[in-house]
Amino acid sequence: MGLLGSVAALSARYTVTNVGDIDVYEQHGGYDGLRAALNLEPAVIIEQVKAAGLRGRGGAGFPTGMKWSFVAQNTGKPVYVVCNADEGEPGTFKDRPLMERDPHALVEGMIVAGLALNAEQGYIYLRGEFAAAGRALAHAIRQAYDRGYLGASVAGSGRRFDLILHRGAGAYICGEETALLDSLEGRRGQPRLRPPFPATHGLFGCPTTVNNVESIAAVPLILRHGVDWFRQWGTEQSPGFKLIGVSGEVANPGNYEVALGTPIAEILAMAGGMKNGKTLKFWFPGGSSTPMLPAAEIVRDYTFESIAEAGSMLGTGALMFYSTDTSVVEVVHRFTQFYEHESCGKCTPCREGSFWLSQILGRICDGRGRPEDIQLLADVCENIFGRAFCALGDGMVSPIASSLKYFRDEYDALIAANPANHSATNGTAQLATTAVGAAGEKA
Amino acid sequence: MVFSDQLATDAQRLVDRYPVSRAALLPLLHLVQAEEGFVSEDGIAFCAELLHLTKAEVGAVATFYTMYKREPFGDYLISVCTNPTCQIAGGQAIFDAYRTACGGDIDRDGAGVMVEHVECLALCDAAPALQVNYEMYGPVSHAEAMQLLADTKAGNPPVSPWSNTTPQTFAAVQRDLSGINDGVDTELAEAAKNQITGYSVPPANRSGETDIPVTHPGGDPAGHGGRILRAAADMTSTQ
Numbered sequence: 001m002g003l004l005g006s007v008a009a010l011s012a013r014y015t016v017t018n019v020g021d022i023d024v025y026e027q028h029g030g031y032d033g034l035r036a037a038l039n040l041e042p043a044v045i046i047e048q049v050k051a052a053g054l055r056g057r058g059g060a061g062f063p064t065g066m067k068w069s070f071v072a073q074n075t076g077k078p079v080y081v082v083c084n085a086d087e088g089e090p091g092t093f094k095d096r097p098l099m100e101r102d103p104h105a106l107v108e109g110m111i112v113a114g115l116a117l118n119a120e121q122g123y124i125y126l127r128g129e130f131a132a133a134g135r136a137l138a139h140a141i142r143q144a145y146d147r148g149y150l151g152a153s154v155a156g157s158g159r160r161f162d163l164i165l166h167r168g169a170g171a172y173i174c175g176e177e178t179a180l181l182d183s184l185e186g187r188r189g190q191p192r193l194r195p196p197f198p199a200t201h202g203l204f205g206c207p208t209t210v211n212n213v214e215s216i217a218a219v220p221l222i223l224r225h226g227v228d229w230f231r232q233w234g235t236e237q238s239p240g241f242k243l244i245g246v247s248g249e250v251a252n253p254g255n256y257e258v259a260l261g262t263p264i265a266e267i268l269a270m271a272g273g274m275k276n277g278k279t280l281k282f283w284f285p286g287g288s289s290t291p292m293l294p295a296a297e298i299v300r301d302y303t304f305e306s307i308a309e310a311g312s313m314l315g316t317g318a319l320m321f322y323s324t325d326t327s328v329v330e331v332v333h334r335f336t337q338f339y340e341h342e343s344c345g346k347c348t349p350c351r352e353g354s355f356w357l358s359q360i361l362g363r364i365c366d367g368r369g370r371p372e373d374i375q376l377l378a379d380v381c382e383n384i385f386g387r388a389f390c391a392l393g394d395g396m397v398s399p400i401a402s403s404l405k406y407f408r409d410e411y412d413a414l415i416a417a418n419p420a421n422h423s424a425t426n427g428t429a430q431l432a433t434t435a436v437g438a439a440g441e442k443a
Numbered sequence: 444m445v446f447s448d449q450l451a452t453d454a455q456r457l458v459d460r461y462p463v464s465r466a467a468l469l470p471l472l473h474l475v476q477a478e479e480g481f482v483s484e485d486g487i488a489f490c491a492e493l494l495h496l497t498k499a500e501v502g503a504v505a506t507f508y509t510m511y512k513r514e515p516f517g518d519y520l521i522s523v524c525t526n527p528t529c530q531i532a533g534g535q536a537i538f539d540a541y542r543t544a545c546g547g548d549i550d551r552d553g554a555g556v557m558v559e560h561v562e563c564l565a566l567c568d569a570a571p572a573l574q575v576n577y578e579m580y581g582p583v584s585h586a587e588a589m590q591l592l593a594d595t596k597a598g599n600p601p602v603s604p605w606s607n608t609t610p611q612t613f614a615a616v617q618r619d620l621s622g623i624n625d626g627v628d629t630e631l632a633e634a635a636k637n638q639i640t641g642y643s644v645p646p647a648n649r650s651g652e653t654d655i656p657v658t659h660p661g662g663d664p665a666g667h668g669g670r671i672l673r674a675a676a677d678m679t680s681t682q
Contacts, residue, residue: 121638129574131606132606166622247570
């Protein structure tokens with residue numbers, strides 16, 4: 001186990017005044033990672049990222065170096081590096097601050113990624129709603145061109161790398177990498193069938209890698225300081241540091257950077273604990289798409305493996321803590337409405353399932369819940385999980401299935417409070433009417 | 444509506460940044476939205492003609508994304524986050540009060556505002572959070588939120604404490620979102636052309652999952668590929 005607790009690596013320059021200006025950025029070590037990369041063969045850069053054990057920071061935790069090694073080379077086609085800056089998972093706010101406060105860090109990371117992958121063109125797909133981040137990045141890109149870090153000869157090396165900032169137009173699904181590629185090609189943002197994977201047939205049918213903002217920004221640091229430096233934090237399976245956003249009913253919600261492996265209780269303490277003396281009831285380790293955990297699981301460490309053991313996922317670094325004052329079912333209903341709104345409509349389980357789950361949860365919250373609703377929720381979830389076209393469907397099921405596992409009593413209490421249920425005859429008859437009841441809800 | 448020559452020039456600048464012309468569609472829709480304050484049928488037709496697409500193809504894209512508005516409303520869009528953390532902190536109550544105050548989603552009095560509920564704005568540490576024309580505000584009390592609405596209706600939205608910026612009008616911010624103000628046009632156009640000419644297999648103009656890859660430069664008549672092909676065939680027309 002390496003060092004734990006608070007870290008200032010990716011966030012080291014957050015407090016530097018005007019670091020969005022290239023001169024200030026360079027005074028604070030900026031573009032040193034790029035200079036290090038220019039002295040290395042592409043394969044060596046990838047080997048270093050692999051050796052560092054950097055795992056993707058966008059949610060899935062797939063090793064970044066391995067992802068890069070899958071990108072097809074020498075096919076006669078251009079290779080593309082795409083940055084997924086479409087941060088939109090509920091509770092997540094780690095990439096936006098990085099881009100606003102230290103935009104050159106992402107620009108530098110993109111150039112390094114381009115060198116590693118023999119790519120000449122990069123795209124930053126930025127969530128459209130992030131106007132301030134867009135201004136900061138556009139300014140950084142212009143300055144990087146003026147200084148010769150971007151363009152036909154990166155820092156005089158004779159190797160080309162160009163970078164476009166491309167703003168989206170409002171769609172959570174475009175954070176899914178193949179939907180992002182379709183959106184970038186000027187289409188509706190809907191996921192693609194895989195295989196073929198983006199590593200061989202991505203943007204415009206060419207070999208492509210899609211990486212999260214934080215993953216890309218971490219690479220220049222690894223090249224500049226070395227693999228051992230990166231591995232001084234965290235665990236064998238979860239090395240390094242991680243930007244996180246702590247929110248919900250905590251005293252000091254905000255952006256923090258921690259070593260992986262830091263105890264969850266310590267992270268909660270960093271955020272000042274629960275606010276106004278409230279008591280923790282449940283929490284999400286990484287956004288609404290990761291199964292919620294009860295207060296007792298606070299004993300876990302912030303690593304991929306420890307959270308997986310608890311039955312959840314590290315996700316997008318969005319830790320949300322909720323108190324005993326808050327209704328689990330209400331929160332789950334709200335998240336389900338989110339997925340209903342953001343389902344792209346491509347596949348039936350997700351498009352229809354999100355609508356019905358939202359309807360059922362809505363009536364339970366309104367005090368119109370029926371005894372058979374819990375079984376119905378479980379059935380619908382089962383028919384979405386693993387059967388949807390992309391991970392949005394699984395994400396939608398996560399809060400519902402996990403809340404049924406840990407907080408079934410809250411559902412029962414809400415349903416029992418519906419006076420209409422007290423005239424019910426027997427459970428068998430009620431279950432038999434399930435399908436009819438659900439269909440009737442639409443009117 | 445007859446669009447200005449300036450729009451045609453700007454639109455071409457955006458198209459030239461991409462190796463395949465259709466990739467410019469999202470930026471172009473932001474650009475036409477800047478002209479009229481919403482994406483009209485004329486705006487859709489403009490994009491379709493420029494990119495050699497059908498109006499149905501462009502309309503399908505324009506209606507998919509929430510940032511393209513389908514009716515005019517005025518100068519300011521107010522977006523209130525109603526996801527759980529903001530909801531608990533009062534975001535839902537603010538949104539409901541806004542709709543009451545505006546008599547619906549749109550209030551054309553004064554500067555003209557549209558209110559909408561939005562999904563997570565990535566400002567969860569400042570719940571409840573909202574945006575005016577994509578500048579961030581939060582945390583806002585209910586009273587502050589109502590004052591913000593009144594000021595915005597009067598055409599004087601406050602400075603965002605997060606970006607230290609006063610929101611531009613909706614039309615102006617759409618120009619920014621199109622990327623037209625990002626600069627480096629020459630470099631990006633050169634880069635896009637290089638992707639066609641510098642490789643033995645250029646980027647495909649269509650790469651849906653069923654037809655990978657269709658890769659000949661003439662397949663993209665509105666883009667660099669088509670232009671290069673026509674030049675090679677000694678055709679001087681750019682149409």
